Amino acid sequence: MREFTDSDAKRRLMTGAVGLMLLATGFIVSVITGTVDISLGDMARIFAGVQTDGMYHVLMNIRLPRIITGAFVGVNLALSGAILQAVLKNPLADPGIVGVTAGAGLFAMAVMILLPSLTHLVPPAAFIGALVTSLVIYFLAYEGGAHSLRLILAGVALAAFLGAFMSCFTVLYSDRVQGTVNWMAGSLSGKSWIHVKMILPYTILGLFGAGIGARYLNILMLGDDVARGLGVSVERVKFLLTMLAALLAASAVSVAGLLGFVGLIVPHITRLIIGSDNRFLIPFSAVFGGIIVIFADTAARVVFAPYELPVGVVMAFVGAPFFLYLLSRSSRS
Template sequence: MGRNKSSDVTKRFFLLTLAVIGATLLSLCLGAASLSIGELFSILQGKGEATASSILLYVRIPRTVGCLLAGAALAVSGAMIQTVLANPLAAPNIIGVNSGAGLGVAICCALFPTAVNIVPAAAFLGAFAGVLLVLFIAEKAGASRITLVLAGMAISGMFSAGIDAVLTIVPDSLIGYSDFRIGGMANVSMERVVSAAGLIIICLVLSFVLGNEMDVLALGSDTAQSLGLRVRRVRVLLLALAAALAGAAVSFAGLLGFVGLVVPHMVRRMVGSTSRRLIAGCALGGAAVLTLCDVGARVLFAPYELPVGIVLSLAGGPFFLWLLFQRKEAHP
């Protein structure tokens, strides 16, 4: 039985990997100007036409890499937040992490408009401030699961008001703000992606390394404390990693919602709740889901293009409501 289960999990990881590869190829090939697989490989070998080469190198590749990194970062961030807070309704966009990162980006762009490389750090600080505020309020108010969600919504609203205040005072701080608020990949450049990529990769690796600590913490604070885990320190560390992942993604992708909520639930059904499997599965699943949604946003209403955040909200909103009803049935 154990071997069969392990074999099933391996097959599902293989399917997730294939989904990432397929989503990547679709993202590179499809858009306002479609490229065939043959043209794609010709361009990569330096033999393609100039126009097609420019589209691939300066538009499609940065956009695809951005989708893969942002999807992986947001999904893993959501899985960690849900595990640490023991709340399946928690996600970066729901508990104020995304809006905190957005406020950090807005302030950074207002004060240092040319300092692209420090935007991910500003996003992390804003996201981390958001998650610490939510945790503090929830602990003071009793730390129930619904309290966490309500506190997150309150903090998110406050941070969103802060973003609007910054934009009122410095209107040019976030050019294309509507795309930033909705979440979109249309204007992503390789420079902006690369500045956040290092932080995302490092945090993904650290999250995987700390998988055992996440498993112990998932047993409950008292049990984890009795097993010798420094609960408060580990919780803050894991939340800092989750905030860094979400903040780095927000710094170039905008306030994308629902990736961090939907993907962890999907992946748990596929590979289980063991933290290292969950983190690896969420990295693959998040990358595939966001990239496929971005492809859909490009081609569904061609020649018009929707911001990918709209597609995610259309899909994620009903999922969130379904999750609420499921919890009501389980805990009437």
Template sequence: MLGAVLVLSIRLGSVPIHWSELLALLGGQKTAHALVFMQIRLPRVVLSLVTGVNLALAGLLLQTVLKNPLADPGIMGISAGAAFGATVVMLLFPAAAAVIPLAAFGGGMAAFLLILAFSWRQQLAPIVLILAGVAVNTVISGGQSVLTTLFSDRLQGVVLWLNGDLSGKTWGQIGLVFAYSVPAYLLIVLLLGKLNVLSLNDTAAASLGVPVRFYRLVIAAAGVYLAAVTVAQVGLISFVGLIVPHIARLLVGGNHRVLVPFTILVGALVVSCGDTIARTIVAPVELPVGTIMAILGGPFFLFLLLRQKGGSRA
């Protein structure tokens, strides 16, 4: 499915590429749309893959360590915190573009720690975490609104970026987000076994000699980091981290040695589909992919809430 969607995503857009020309381009031939293919269409498709992988993995890691099926970087305010940190640099220190991913990580991590602090006395109960996340998200969004109002003369493409936008990205920007993401990928590979252990209750995990709090903090930080470096480049894309892990679990179960690879595949598939729809549904006008994911992800989130069966008592 992912392969088919990638081919369609490359072919479709405001400038469609016919099958014969696509085959010629893939064979290395120069055609009328060679520049569109190499400098516009292909970078966007690759970025949609990396974005889907990062946001899906971030959601899976947070859901695992918090034991909360509704944990998601967007819902919990982590993406908003990352966006706020990135926006501060973009508006106030535009010459320091290279540190935007680090500023985004700082903002996302600060939001995550605030949520934990508000929820700690309630034993990190799922409903309390979500409510704290919504509250933090609201406050940060208010701060973001104040910032953009005060510096409205410098906004330029910031507003479009905040809605989640994959257009106009260069190979250099894609390389940057991938380079920042690689350390987190390596960490996840090293900690695959620990993810399975953390899925158990704390007593069982401790009996296996695993320092639960340490690994929770490390794995949660990896999830926040992946969400933050992605938001720094593409803006806010909601619900990917929420819906993709659930779809992957339905397909392969809860063993993280299988679940993580399938989450990667499904995350890439979902965002690639969303971006293709965003580029074609009202062509030649292109919608932000964040808007499409919000429209598709909102009903799924409501479906999950209905399935909680008294989540406040869980």
């Protein structure tokens, strides 16, 4: 039995091919452009290991880790969003909904403002803040089961609550706020191999977890009652998947700051292109998440050079109109 129609399969194949091409293009463009332009020839020689001058240092120790970190951040945020949109059956769900943004933001801000000498603690603090907040929201929303609307409302309420603390910080320590701006908008500036190592385990875990979870996400989208009727232990599966999403987003924001938007938009764009089957949506979202962050970060470095924009700003500038365009096109067809 053929499992899918030819047009479905062709579309996925095409999308996959275009995705991989974009990924490769984005990677190369990002490697060669910047304050110092590196030629394609230099790039090839450096990767082959025959050129080891200053260019080598720029490429291998500054640009490459930044690109890879960015790609993993994009992958993790997109996976997180795709998982949450399916678990909560809500297309507006993103990592912010389970408190990741607010929790990470508050903890990171607290470190940056109250302990300015200990900025190396920002990533672990953000990570812990994100996870603790998402757990608190989950248990606040739990009543015989985690209903998606309760979860969303609890998330919004807790985000507002934590936001109030952040506002207090900005008012009381207005002299120190400047240093937090970049982090709050999401930035990949100065990312090194340490950050790659920090995020990589979560990317691997996320890809595996979401890969296994895809089948359950498909069934959860049929509604809790149908899913339970099909033998899925709904509450356990939901909890595990929500926590996987929180972990993925926490690892991303702990490295890159509050990079919004990717988790909301990328799964959406992917769904508009290849449909809602999570077995395909999950891997494609991961690839597109990586692509989008790589391109956005390249633009962030280059457009106003020598000044650098936070990558989150570029993402919102370009991503939002593109998303609206896709939305209007899909509603017409």
